Amino acid sequence: MSQNRTPEDGCREDVREDAQAGADAPGSEFGFATRSIHSGYDPSANHDSASAPIYPSVAYALRSAKHADALASGEVSGFSYSRVANPTVDALEQRIAQLEGGIGAVTVGSGMAAVSFALLCAAEGGGRIISPTDLYGASVDAMDSFFPQFGVHTDFVDDINDLAEVESKIGPDTRAIFAETVANPSTEITDLKPLADLAHRHGIALIVDNTVPTPYLLRPIEFGADIVVHSTTKGISGHGNALGGVIVDAGNFDWTNGRFPHLTRKELVISDERNGVWHSFAEAFGNAAFIRRIRTKYVRTFGAVLSPFNAYLQMVGLETLPQRVRQEVATAKLIAQHLRGVDHIVRVNYSGLDDDPQHELVAQYLPQGVGTVLSFEVEGDESHVNRIVDGVKLFSYVPNIGDSRSLIVNPARITHREVPERYRLAAGVNDNLLRLSIGLENPADLIADLDQAIAGAY
Numbered sequence: 001m002s003q004n005r006t007p008e009d010g011c012r013e014d015v016r017e018d019a020q021a022g023a024d025a026p027g028s029e030f031g032f033a034t035r036s037i038h039s040g041y042d043p044s045a046n047h048d049s050a051s052a053p054i055y056p057s058v059a060y061a062l063r064s065a066k067h068a069d070a071l072a073s074g075e076v077s078g079f080s081y082s083r084v085a086n087p088t089v090d091a092l093e094q095r096i097a098q099l100e101g102g103i104g105a106v107t108v109g110s111g112m113a114a115v116s117f118a119l120l121c122a123a124e125g126g127g128r129i130i131s132p133t134d135l136y137g138a139s140v141d142a143m144d145s146f147f148p149q150f151g152v153h154t155d156f157v158d159d160i161n162d163l164a165e166v167e168s169k170i171g172p173d174t175r176a177i178f179a180e181t182v183a184n185p186s187t188e189i190t191d192l193k194p195l196a197d198l199a200h201r202h203g204i205a206l207i208v209d210n211t212v213p214t215p216y217l218l219r220p221i222e223f224g225a226d227i228v229v230h231s232t233t234k235g236i237s238g239h240g241n242a243l244g245g246v247i248v249d250a251g252n253f254d255w256t257n258g259r260f261p262h263l264t265r266k267e268l269v270i271s272d273e274r275n276g277v278w279h280s281f282a283e284a285f286g287n288a289a290f291i292r293r294i295r296t297k298y299v300r301t302f303g304a305v306l307s308p309f310n311a312y313l314q315m316v317g318l319e320t321l322p323q324r325v326r327q328e329v330a331t332a333k334l335i336a337q338h339l340r341g342v343d344h345i346v347r348v349n350y351s352g353l354d355d356d357p358q359h360e361l362v363a364q365y366l367p368q369g370v371g372t373v374l375s376f377e378v379e380g381d382e383s384h385v386n387r388i389v390d391g392v393k394l395f396s397y398v399p400n401i402g403d404s405r406s407l408i409v410n411p412a413r414i415t416h417r418e419v420p421e422r423y424r425l426a427a428g429v430n431d432n433l434l435r436l437s438i439g440l441e442n443p444a445d446l447i448a449d450l451d452q453a454i455a456g457a458y
């Protein structure tokens with residue numbers, strides 16, 4: 001950080017959780033569907049505009065030298081520069097924080113930015129992460145081959161629900177345990193509560209990717225997770241029209257326990273050098289140290305900001321999250337049940353089926369369903385998979401999930417292509433696997449399309 005920092009750098013005003021935009025907006029006293037529509041946004045602060053306006057402005061008036069100084073020192077809150085905070089983006093951040101039950105959220109330009117920033121912010125400076133390998137492909141690739149280039153290493157486990165295996169990997173440099181709450185594409189469920197207890201006994205944070213179920217189906221903070229990330233590109237946007245990601249902080253973790261030196265070290269960016277007053281993130285922000293560092297260091301430095309237009313689309317998407325996901329889950333379950341009886345299908349992966357070995361975890365964590373993603377394995381070889389993806393007429397053959405359109409993909413070649421084979425196969429992603437993401441079409445039409453494509457492939 002340079003000595004001559006300018007207000008545009010957004011030094012203190014960038015790290016507020018008490019933004020003006022949603023100060024009077026409905027909060028946790030309301031139900032989930034109400035919060036999906038109203039939280040984080042106050043029309044009276046926006047010319048009574050009923051839906052949140054898009055603010056494309058890069059910068060905000062500093063008004064006077066006195067006001068600018070108060071903004072920069074954090075005495076007053078407000079916006080100065082959209083790389084660090086923007087009113088449209090701010091409304092979405094507050095809404096998602098309310099939906100997940102966190103103390104604050106920071107949105108970023110994509111889900112991978114959210115995963116990367118959260119893991120690096122926990123493990124920066126030589127820390128280690130413990131993680132299973134049945135994850136989104138780019139997350140495995142990041143931890144396996146890219147983060148080590150920055151001195152951040154991962155100890156992979158075969159089964160994240162095997163607490164003895166997880167505990168055996170905990171060492172002096174371990175900072176976080178990472179898992180997907182419902183894995184993509186196996187739909188394996190992480191048993192969050194005992195994992196959180198184990199992590200906390202050792203002073204380690206539990207970070208989870210909650211993309212597949214969305215906060216409507218599962219709120220991991222209620223079960224002890226410390227940090228929740230999402231690709232908001234998926235179910236939260238819901239229409240396949242806006243990339244985005246979010247990091248939510250539960251605000252319960254003690255970052256001063258000795259494992260996180262970067263959060264207890266004095267930092268100029270949050271200090272007042274002229275007056276000789278120095279702070280660490282933990283001193284300045286307490287249990288919000290992590291989410292403040294995400295904004296002030298990661299987003300401000302690496303610059304992977306969410307555009308205000310995408311934030312707007314995601315807020316529109318959130319308004320119907322409960323209704324969409326409810327409908328899609330009902331159809332996904334119907335399709336999973338149907339596929340079990342279809343010729344040439346050898347296995348259906350959907351932990352939401354009543355006789356699934358994980359049904360007790362489903363009842364505990366996901367009573368309203370495990371989500372809209374499922375996968376199935378077919379007989380034969382890759383040529384059959386290719387004929388199925390070429391044969392569907394209604395399903396879209398695209399590498400995405402959580403769209404209002406139903407989607408099909410062959411993960412081994414597309415979404416999990418960069419995952420080393422040994423991890424891919426352990427996660428069940430072989431050449432005979434197809435993944436579906438169920439949308440809002442009529443279930444009978446979707447079933448008929450799959451039936452004809454599968455029958456036509458043999």
Ligand SMILES: *Cc1c(COP(=O)(O)O)cnc(C)c1O
Nearest residue numbers: 110111112136184211231233244
């Ligand atoms: C898609 C996805 C990501 C990455 O999100 P992008 O928005 O595509 O960067 C991360 N985790 C999971 C579980 C995903 O499905």
